[in-house]
Amino acid sequence: MSRIVQCVKLGQSLPGLTHAPFAGERGRRIYQQISAEAWKSWMGEATKLINELRLNPAETADRELLDAKMDAFLFGPGIAPPAGYVPPA
Numbered sequence: 001m002s003r004i005v006q007c008v009k010l011g012q013s014l015p016g017l018t019h020a021p022f023a024g025e026r027g028r029r030i031y032q033q034i035s036a037e038a039w040k041s042w043m044g045e046a047t048k049l050i051n052e053l054r055l056n057p058a059e060t061a062d063r064e065l066l067d068a069k070m071d072a073f074l075f076g077p078g079i080a081p082p083a084g085y086v087p088p089a
Helices: 024-033 036-053 060-075
Strands: 004-007 012-015
């Protein structure tokens, strides 16, 4: 049976994640307040950001940028696509 959360991103009661994506407070917050569907959406956005901005998650500055974008995407007003991004045809 799926665990249901009130997803703050999508504004609906939806199946939640099966486990926290990170250790610590950030992971607990995502686990408790973000649906699996919203998390999947974030993973697509994160991939787009990494590719378009040529980010290296091993670099502290790039990780900090991704963390800020993740917070804005999941809990805030959302994020704009990277400058110059052209969606695939």
